[in-house]
Amino acid sequence: MLRRFIYSREGILSMIVLAMFLAVGTISPDFISVSNSISIFNDTSILIMLALGQMLVILTRCIDLSVAANVAFTGMVVAMVNQYFPTLNMFVLMLLALGIGAFLGAINGLFVWLLKVPSIVITLGTMSIYRGATFLLSDGAWVNSHQMSEAFIGLPRYEILSIPVLAWMAIITILLAFWTMKFSVWGRNFYSAGGNPMAAFYSGVNVGKVQFYAFLVSGTLAGLCGYLWVSRFAVAYVDVANGFELQVIAACVIGGVSIVGGLGTVVGCVIGALFIGVVNNALPIIGVSPFWQMAISGLVIIIAVVANASSDKDKARIILRKPEASVGSAPSQSH
Amino acid sequence: MNKAIFSLKKVSKVFPGVKALDGVDLHLYPGQVTALLGENGAGKSTLVKTMTGIYQPDGGDIIFNGKPVQFHSPHDSHALGITAIHQETVLFDDLTVAENIFLGNYPMKKGPMTKYFSIDWSAMVTRSQDILSSINAHMDPNQILRELSIGQKHMVGIARALSVDAKVVILDEPTAALSHHEIHELYELVNTLKQQGKAILFITHKFDEIFALADRYTVFRDGCYVGEGFIKDTNEGQLVEMMVARSIAATYPKKDVEIGETLLEVSNLCHTTEFANISFSLKKGEILGVYGLVGSGRTEVMQALFGTTDHVTGTVKMNGKEVIIHSPKDAIENGIVYVPEERQKQGIVLELPIYQNISLPQMDRLAKHGNLDQESEMSLARQYCERLQVKASCWEEKVMNLSGGNQQKVVIAKWLATNPKVIILDEPTKGIDIGSKAAVHEFMSELVDSGLAVIMVSSELPEIMGMSDRILVMNEGLIVSELSRADATPEKVVSLATGGHVTC
Numbered sequence: 001m002l003r004r005f006i007y008s009r010e011g012i013l014s015m016i017v018l019a020m021f022l023a024v025g026t027i028s029p030d031f032i033s034v035s036n037s038i039s040i041f042n043d044t045s046i047l048i049m050l051a052l053g054q055m056l057v058i059l060t061r062c063i064d065l066s067v068a069a070n071v072a073f074t075g076m077v078v079a080m081v082n083q084y085f086p087t088l089n090m091f092v093l094m095l096l097a098l099g100i101g102a103f104l105g106a107i108n109g110l111f112v113w114l115l116k117v118p119s120i121v122i123t124l125g126t127m128s129i130y131r132g133a134t135f136l137l138s139d140g141a142w143v144n145s146h147q148m149s150e151a152f153i154g155l156p157r158y159e160i161l162s163i164p165v166l167a168w169m170a171i172i173t174i175l176l177a178f179w180t181m182k183f184s185v186w187g188r189n190f191y192s193a194g195g196n197p198m199a200a201f202y203s204g205v206n207v208g209k210v211q212f213y214a215f216l217v218s219g220t221l222a223g224l225c226g227y228l229w230v231s232r233f234a235v236a237y238v239d240v241a242n243g244f245e246l247q248v249i250a251a252c253v254i255g256g257v258s259i260v261g262g263l264g265t266v267v268g269c270v271i272g273a274l275f276i277g278v279v280n281n282a283l284p285i286i287g288v289s290p291f292w293q294m295a296i297s298g299l300v301i302i303i304a305v306v307a308n309a310s311s312d313k314d315k316a317r318i319i320l321r322k323p324e325a326s327v328g329s330a331p332s333q334s335h
Numbered sequence: 336m337n338k339a340i341f342s343l344k345k346v347s348k349v350f351p352g353v354k355a356l357d358g359v360d361l362h363l364y365p366g367q368v369t370a371l372l373g374e375n376g377a378g379k380s381t382l383v384k385t386m387t388g389i390y391q392p393d394g395g396d397i398i399f400n401g402k403p404v405q406f407h408s409p410h411d412s413h414a415l416g417i418t419a420i421h422q423e424t425v426l427f428d429d430l431t432v433a434e435n436i437f438l439g440n441y442p443m444k445k446g447p448m449t450k451y452f453s454i455d456w457s458a459m460v461t462r463s464q465d466i467l468s469s470i471n472a473h474m475d476p477n478q479i480l481r482e483l484s485i486g487q488k489h490m491v492g493i494a495r496a497l498s499v500d501a502k503v504v505i506l507d508e509p510t511a512a513l514s515h516h517e518i519h520e521l522y523e524l525v526n527t528l529k530q531q532g533k534a535i536l537f538i539t540h541k542f543d544e545i546f547a548l549a550d551r552y553t554v555f556r557d558g559c560y561v562g563e564g565f566i567k568d569t570n571e572g573q574l575v576e577m578m579v580a581r582s583i584a585a586t587y588p589k590k591d592v593e594i595g596e597t598l599l600e601v602s603n604l605c606h607t608t609e610f611a612n613i614s615f616s617l618k619k620g621e622i623l624g625v626y627g628l629v630g631s632g633r634t635e636v637m638q639a640l641f642g643t644t645d646h647v648t649g650t651v652k653m654n655g656k657e658v659i660i661h662s663p664k665d666a667i668e669n670g671i672v673y674v675p676e677e678r679q680k681q682g683i684v685l686e687l688p689i690y691q692n693i694s695l696p697q698m699d700r701l702a703k704h705g706n707l708d709q710e711s712e713m714s715l716a717r718q719y720c721e722r723l724q725v726k727a728s729c730w731e732e733k734v735m736n737l738s739g740g741n742q743q744k745v746v747i748a749k750w751l752a753t754n755p756k757v758i759i760l761d762e763p764t765k766g767i768d769i770g771s772k773a774a775v776h777e778f779m780s781e782l783v784d785s786g787l788a789v790i791m792v793s794s795e796l797p798e799i800m801g802m803s804d805r806i807l808v809m810n811e812g813l814i815v816s817e818l819s820r821a822d823a824t825p826e827k828v829v830s831l832a833t834g835g836h837v838t839c
Contacts, residue, residue: 183707185698192695195684201643202673202681203696203749204664262686 009256010268017275024282031285038163044277045170046225046232050244051251051273052177052266053218058252059194060211061261062112062119066104067222068244069130074100074226076134079143079152079236086149093152097227098220104130105219109212116208119215127245135238145234156231166228173221178266190214195262250297251276254304275300338401340365340534341386341417341503346395348381355381358395359560361553363503363534368525370549370566371538374578374796374829378558379538383507386536387419388412416502420493420509426480433463433476436495466494470524486517493524504528505536510544522548540628540833542571554578572826579796579825587801588773590780594804595619597655598788599671599757601640604649609635610812613649617757617788622779624803625792627832632812633792634676637759641673642666653756667696670756674747676765676792682746685735689727690716692734693749719748747778758782759790764798776802796825808832 025032050067057064078097081088104126111122145153156166163171181187192200193210201207230236255272257264280293339362348356356378363369373379384390386397388406396403399415406412426435437459444453463476472490480488489509496504506525510518525548528535537549545552546566553563554577561577597616604613610632617623627633639647642660650657658669666672675681683692693716694701701711716730723744727737734745750758763779764772779802783789793799799806806823808816808831816831 183709185702185705185707188691188698188707191687192684192691195686196680198681199684200695202641202663202675204662204667205695206662206664258686262684 042167048170048273050248053221055269056214059190060214064218065123066127068241069127070104070222071226072240073130073134074223075230078227079230082152083147097223101223102220105215109215113208113212143236342398344396346392357558366532367550368535369551370545373555377555418496418501419505428481503534588777592620600652621804622789624799624806626799627809631809672750672755673759676761678746688731690730719752723748761792
């Protein structure tokens with residue numbers, strides 16, 4: 001079991017992330033302390049959650065470019081609600097964030113499902129619309145930390161077992177995603193609908209509906225992350241998370257989610273996000289300009305894709321396992 | 336009589352496991368139309384590809400104008416003036432008529448520099464006009480192709496084929512997609528080409544076209560040359576006999592199975608454009624053969640039964656009770672499954688393990704409150720893959736790691752695992768070598784023996800004749816005849832399917 005993991009894509013990638021982590025530790029020992037590790041994970045939490053949502057979408061042969069705009073819009077709404085109704089219960093506010101995110105995701109999903117419009121076109125459009133709506137809503141104004149309630153800012157920072165709630169949310173999302181994708185019919189459908197839509201259709205899977213669910217989940221998680229983002233940075237403005245959708249997609253691709261659909265695991269996706277998180281955190285420590293981070297992520301994406309492509313090529317088909325394995329061996333039993 | 340301009344002598348072409356052409360002869364004469372006849376799988380398409388340089392023959396000679404020639408690529412045959420018009424011509428919807436005609440072969444300006452990169456647009460338009468008017472097609476060369484009708488597009492395809500100085504023109508089932516009026520125009524065109532002295536090879540399934548147009552015929556069967564002659568010396572019955580004659584019963588493992596009560600009753604199934612008035616019944620233990628040419632609507636009817644087609648009216652009864660089928664899911668729940676023709680493409684998810692492919696159509700049945708039960712998935716896979724002898728190291732193996740034959744078995748295992756009552760097999764032996772075909776047929780016999788009912792859609796006549804208890808013959812979206820095993824003769828079936836009348 002362990003050996004299989006080590007040789008899998010996820011295994012190799014996690015060892016690369018670990019090696020990077022330790023290498024930076026030799027330069028700056030503080031980097032590999034427990035508290036810093038938690039802080040890196042906490043930093044990466046939003047990316048992990050969004051990448052898991054995006055993974056479902058990519059599995060079904062679609063793409064969601066509107067996640068970052070969804071984060072900005074939902075973040076702005078909850079920040080403004082908090083500004084005008086500071087006493088509103090945080091639980092209600094979170095439900096509101098989830099609901100708005102789900103609604104925006106459902107719009108994408110319905111277009112893809114019912115109108116059969118390519119998702120890249122739909123989400124390119126909604127990306128601008130959601131971002132524009134954020135501007136119209138706020139009139140370009142910021143919601144700053146002093147306009148937010150204490151509970152609003154404090155919740156993600158509240159520590160349980162010395163781990164912040166933000167990180168706990170990522171952990172719960174990962175566990176839920178892992179369980180869903182492995183053990184539920186619902187999760188399996190994402191793989192079959194994306195792996196071979198035609199075969200899935202003939203087997204009674206409603207491929208369009210599965211794609212709708214993918215967008216719904218991606219949007220819901222984006223809504224949650226919208227609150228978490230503005231709370232964590234204690235500010236809401238139009239350009240929140242601008243361009244972040246590309247990092248989200250990058251995390252998926254680095255984590256081995258096939259851009260043509262049907263292939264990808266929760267573990268791989270999380271490690272892909274952690275890779276970006278570790279690079280982001282390590283660069284300032286070893287004295288490299290953070291602007292290199294984009295270039296490094298880009299390079300890793302290309303390496304990951306090339307590695308995937310060549311490993312697919314090498315894949316030997318088991319044609320001659322046994323002499324009688326060739327086609328034509330007749331079914332012998334009668335029943 | 337003049338001499339043949341283009342001849343094939345003892346040409347062979349071998350594919351792994353199949354001899355597609357086995358020493359065939361063919362002669363084409365200037366100013367004459369030669370019809371090539373043969374069933375599906377007789378080797379007609381392979382022949383066209385050999386003539387146009389897409390395939391290189393493994394033996395025999397190709398003779399052009401009395402000299403042996405070799406085609407290393409389509410370009411070589413094109414350069415000699417051999418051109419083919421296919422059933423579905425590949426054209427570009429967003430280019431103009433003239434651009435489509437000269438694509439890849441644009442007339443260039445004459446200057447010392449400009450001849451490499453400057454297209455002579457005005458020459459292109461005038462020459463397009465000349466070609467179009469020579470085939471009586473009246474359209475503007477500057478029109479975008481998308482705006483034309485299917486028949487007009489076809490004319491552009493023909494104009495494209497004639498834009499080179501064609502000496503040999505191959506028409507591969509050119510009328511398949513045309514309306515009645517357009518077919519008439521095509522006839523005129525063929526006569527024009529004839530008068531221009533071009534040698535024409537005409538491939539079609541329709542006898543009325545052969546007798547209306549052709550001067551000569553050549554018949555192939557199973558990749559072998561059967562005979563040739565003049566159309567005026569022959570008749571339909573004689574040609575059909577040449578196409579199908581062979582011993583059939585000998586090679587088919589048809590079992591005597593007791594036929595039970597009626598299981599499936601289809602009445603008056605109609606679709607706006609694909610088929611109409613489809614009524615038939617199917618009994619337990621029966622193999623119902625459905626024969627028809629490609630495009631006769633047979634696959635469309637089966638897909639409608641499986642719930643993949645919209646706008647279908649009519650009733651379907653299972654065990655006397657009416658069932659409503661709007662999606663494959665409904666069909667599966669009612670015990671009807673459809674094994675599609677493209678089994679790899681439409682049947683399996685390569686990225687998923689074997690056992691997950693097996694459970695795919697019935698995950699809801701296997702799951703408890705939406706949670707998958709891996710144990711029951713595995714046992715189902717074990718049971719059916721062992722029954723079909725799928726060779727794999729374990730059932731967690733991804734399907735993409737299996738050989739093609741084993742992938743096909745996984746598809747069939749998947750459907751059998753749903754425990755169906757009616758199984759529809761679309762072209763069950765297409766793309767399978769001869770040894771495996773026998774295994775598939777034996778397996779069909781076993782299926783009906785175990786109480787299933789089988790609908791077998793096939794364009795292979797021997798298979799239909801050899802395996803069916805009853806045969807439905809389809810032509811142009813209608814069931815033209817229902818024959819019992821005793822009544823059916825190959826001649827009758829082919830004649831009905833091609834729109835002819837039964838004379839024998």
